[in-house]
Amino acid sequence: MPDQAAIRNPDRPSLLAGYATVPNVPDELVREDGSIRSEWLSLISHLDRLSADERERAFARGAQYLRDAGVFVRHYGEDNNPRDWPLSPIPVIQPASEWQALGKALAERAELLEAVVADLYGENRLVSQGHLPASLVASNPEWLRPLIGVKPASGHFLHFLAFEIGRGPDGAWWVLGDRTQAPSGAGYALENRVASLRAFPGFYGGSDVERLVTFFRGFRDGLNAMRREEGSRVGILTPGPMNETYFEHAYIARYLGMMLLEGDDLVVDDGKLMVRTVSGPKPISVLWRRMDAAWSDPLELEANSRLGTPGLLGAVRSGEVTMINALGVGIIESRAFQAFMPRLSEVLHGRPLSIPNVATWWCGGEAERDYVRANAANMMIGSAISTRLPLEPEPGAVLRGDMSDIGLDLDTWLASEGRNLVGQELVSLSTTPTWEEGQLKPRPMRIRVFMARTREGWKLMPGGFARLASSDQDSSAVSLRSGGTVADVWIVSDKPVTEDTMLSHTDEVFVRSAPGLLPSRAADNLFWLGRYVERAEGQMRLTRAYMSRLPETPAGGTPLMTRLEAYLGKHGLDSAEALPPALERTLAAAVNAASQVRDRFSVDAWASLTDLERTVGKMRQTVVRGDDAASAMGVLLRKITGFSGLVHDNMYRFSGWRFLTIGRSLERAIAMADLLGSFAERSGPHGGFELCVEVGDSVMSHRRRYPITASRETVVDLLALDPLNPRSIAFHIDEIRDQVSLLPRADVNGQLSTLSRAVLRIQADLSVHTPQSLDQAKLTELGQAIGLLTNDLHAQFLE
Numbered sequence: 001m002p003d004q005a006a007i008r009n010p011d012r013p014s015l016l017a018g019y020a021t022v023p024n025v026p027d028e029l030v031r032e033d034g035s036i037r038s039e040w041l042s043l044i045s046h047l048d049r050l051s052a053d054e055r056e057r058a059f060a061r062g063a064q065y066l067r068d069a070g071v072f073v074r075h076y077g078e079d080n081n082p083r084d085w086p087l088s089p090i091p092v093i094q095p096a097s098e099w100q101a102l103g104k105a106l107a108e109r110a111e112l113l114e115a116v117v118a119d120l121y122g123e124n125r126l127v128s129q130g131h132l133p134a135s136l137v138a139s140n141p142e143w144l145r146p147l148i149g150v151k152p153a154s155g156h157f158l159h160f161l162a163f164e165i166g167r168g169p170d171g172a173w174w175v176l177g178d179r180t181q182a183p184s185g186a187g188y189a190l191e192n193r194v195a196s197l198r199a200f201p202g203f204y205g206g207s208d209v210e211r212l213v214t215f216f217r218g219f220r221d222g223l224n225a226m227r228r229e230e231g232s233r234v235g236i237l238t239p240g241p242m243n244e245t246y247f248e249h250a251y252i253a254r255y256l257g258m259m260l261l262e263g264d265d266l267v268v269d270d271g272k273l274m275v276r277t278v279s280g281p282k283p284i285s286v287l288w289r290r291m292d293a294a295w296s297d298p299l300e301l302e303a304n305s306r307l308g309t310p311g312l313l314g315a316v317r318s319g320e321v322t323m324i325n326a327l328g329v330g331i332i333e334s335r336a337f338q339a340f341m342p343r344l345s346e347v348l349h350g351r352p353l354s355i356p357n358v359a360t361w362w363c364g365g366e367a368e369r370d371y372v373r374a375n376a377a378n379m380m381i382g383s384a385i386s387t388r389l390p391l392e393p394e395p396g397a398v399l400r401g402d403m404s405d406i407g408l409d410l411d412t413w414l415a416s417e418g419r420n421l422v423g424q425e426l427v428s429l430s431t432t433p434t435w436e437e438g439q440l441k442p443r444p445m446r447i448r449v450f451m452a453r454t455r456e457g458w459k460l461m462p463g464g465f466a467r468l469a470s471s472d473q474d475s476s477a478v479s480l481r482s483g484g485t486v487a488d489v490w491i492v493s494d495k496p497v498t499e500d501t502m503l504s505h506t507d508e509v510f511v512r513s514a515p516g517l518l519p520s521r522a523a524d525n526l527f528w529l530g531r532y533v534e535r536a537e538g539q540m541r542l543t544r545a546y547m548s549r550l551p552e553t554p555a556g557g558t559p560l561m562t563r564l565e566a567y568l569g570k571h572g573l574d575s576a577e578a579l580p581p582a583l584e585r586t587l588a589a590a591v592n593a594a595s596q597v598r599d600r601f602s603v604d605a606w607a608s609l610t611d612l613e614r615t616v617g618k619m620r621q622t623v624v625r626g627d628d629a630a631s632a633m634g635v636l637l638r639k640i641t642g643f644s645g646l647v648h649d650n651m652y653r654f655s656g657w658r659f660l661t662i663g664r665s666l667e668r669a670i671a672m673a674d675l676l677g678s679f680a681e682r683s684g685p686h687g688g689f690e691l692c693v694e695v696g697d698s699v700m701s702h703r704r705r706y707p708i709t710a711s712r713e714t715v716v717d718l719l720a721l722d723p724l725n726p727r728s729i730a731f732h733i734d735e736i737r738d739q740v741s742l743l744p745r746a747d748v749n750g751q752l753s754t755l756s757r758a759v760l761r762i763q764a765d766l767s768v769h770t771p772q773s774l775d776q777a778k779l780t781e782l783g784q785a786i787g788l789l790t791n792d793l794h795a796q797f798l799e
Helices: 038-049 052-069 096-120 134-138 186-199 201-205 213-225 246-256 312-317 329-333 335-339 341-349 366-374 410-417 520-552 559-570 581-595 603-619 627-650 655-679 688-695 699-705 712-721 729-741 754-767 776-787 789-798
Strands: 092-095 160-167 173-179 233-237 259-261 266-269 272-275 282-289 322-324 360-362 422-424 431-436 439-454 457-460 465-468 485-492
Touching (some): 092 096, 096 341, 096 439, 096 485, 173 329, 173 335, 186 485, 213 457, 246 259, 272 312, 329 335, 335 341, 439 485, 520 559, 520 627, 520 655, 559 688, 581 603, 655 688, 688 712, 699 712, 754 776, 754 789, 776 789
Parallel strands (some): 092 485, 233 282, 282 322
Antiparallel strands (some): 160 173, 266 272, 272 282, 439 457, 439 465, 465 485
16 A cells, blocks of 8 residues: 555645645545545555546546436426436545444444334333423324334334434534435445446455445345245335436346335235236235335325325234335434434433434423523534534424524524424534546535344445535535535455455355246336337338438429328328427337336446437437438437347346337337338339338348339238248237247136237238238238237236
8 A cells, every 4th residue: 555655756746736625624535634544545546646637537437337327316396307426436435444333333323213213103111201202203294103003024113224424523423314214325325336446447446445245235135034935025115217216226126136116016915915917916025115104005194195005004014014114213314303312322222322413402392492591502612613514404393503693592592483493503524535627625525324234233334325515615515406416435444355246145055046026017118118119110210211212302292202291190200300209209208118117127228228319309409301311310220229139138038028029029010010001002102112111121131032123912921921021010920929928827727818819810810811812901900900919918917
């Protein structure tokens, strides 16, 4: 590890040359005497060895990964559009020895929170004995009365926690907030780490930064151990794609190999929680919820909720499902509870808090008001404190610090504000370096750290999710809404760190696990994704065919172009537009369907689809009708077939892929029947046969198969009846039958399902046709029959 002199080499100015810390505020990088903390030496030395261009390229790699992976932030109350994830490329670095001590202290706090919430929903001694005011509990909207007396099936209320921590002016860690409801951020911590790997590939691999995988594997294995019966599953409950942290839900589900479920995916049957799947209802006994408790059951909690599952509380009461975390634990997220944590630690554990929370006081009654008056000198420390904590008030609560800064004395403030108030001390947060305008600058920071209950007890993630302020003087801006940034958190060990994986460490003989279950909602979205992508490709091919012919079309038009314009209009494609808005809408529908099943897509497939959507948006501003538009359609076709290729090559061949493939084949078969019915008439306009072959992407195949000019017989044979042509109707009916036969419940006791019979009927009818017998009326009937397969598919699998 390099020494201080290596970093301060005068032959090459260090990045630290212009790094000016904030007076009287601790800094994570530089000590008070100006020396660099030992855990930072290696990284700073690495950055100093890079040229300015090399550093920028390295940081750009991390940012590009996040964009490709679709990592974004969305804030409610704004335009609700996703924004790029604001990652600072410089991590926050902490020594392992300090982190281990922090983990021990936070584990004690986790047990204290467990004891408090167990009492609140159990014997309620803390209120009856006067340690907690009754109004603090009874008036809290997270106090769920239907769950009083209900003990969790696992024996614990809390399994996954997050703590907001910050380093105060004295250099010690403080707890700024407890997150018990549905803690977010762990998935973003993982993605921040992957981005760090891209930015520092050579350096990180040889560093002693502790890896995150062991933490997640332990938590996953702990959840699996809580399953009630063989064959039951563990799932993650999400409010859905419009939630501001949905990306994280999907990422964690994919990383841990768990089903991502919405409320509609679940049903309570005879007291048991079941997942609606394409194989029928299947039991689920452990549910890691990322949804606020009040929205989880419209029957007993929030009646207007469309996110929850009716009867869920009944399954919880019967002990048939373990909720991670238990419903109702959100009550102790209230910052008012922090005012009582020191006292509760003494009462319940017989010792003071190992890691204090920032000074907080409750002003909800006369006793508390007297306490505030008596301790006002300690609470209103004024000049010793420089900035307000970036805390958001609970509903109905008011946060105050030094009363002198608002021109009120304490008694006036108490009288004016009334009851149910929470006061919190003002503090300065330590600073850490971030990268701005080509140099390191100190910014106030807070870290969200995560703890998981494993089979070995509480474990602290060796890392976290740091948020940095936008100014070195404003701790109140330590939030993404206020223009702040985020950073990875590295825990540097004093001994070599070994690589690890998500595979469980076991001596048991390896047995291949059964493929995962496919919820009906996910199957529906995959089916429609296949249809929308294929529909978009068809729209591109039709638009290209029209635009490529436009420059050679006389002013009065031709019969073929007149019919083609009408055909485009029938499908919502405006021939007057170089890039039809209908194509944008189709791609938007495809992206929306894919977003509902993000946990089932690779990063490359998602990046390919969203890149296609962005490209269309850009082209619409510049492309003009004619050859330019035809060329643009060629670019889009190469992009969309690239997405299809990624899916075809990479997606596991199980039920999800089958529904996607069925949707794609069904759309292509319907479109081909419609195209042939409109342009393959003997009496149709000149050039119609060639148009069908071109739009059907079968020009080369036609030349090889039929050494004659296109005729109705050759076109219908190749595009409707040839089972070897991947553009023909027959090929896709065969494909649909193959995939349907492999779906669950394709037949029962040897009897074909309604869907299987319908597909077989179409296949048999098509196989006896010749090009001569498959006339325009038959093609119309064929297209209608194929379209009706959607209803049979929905009735069998998706209702």
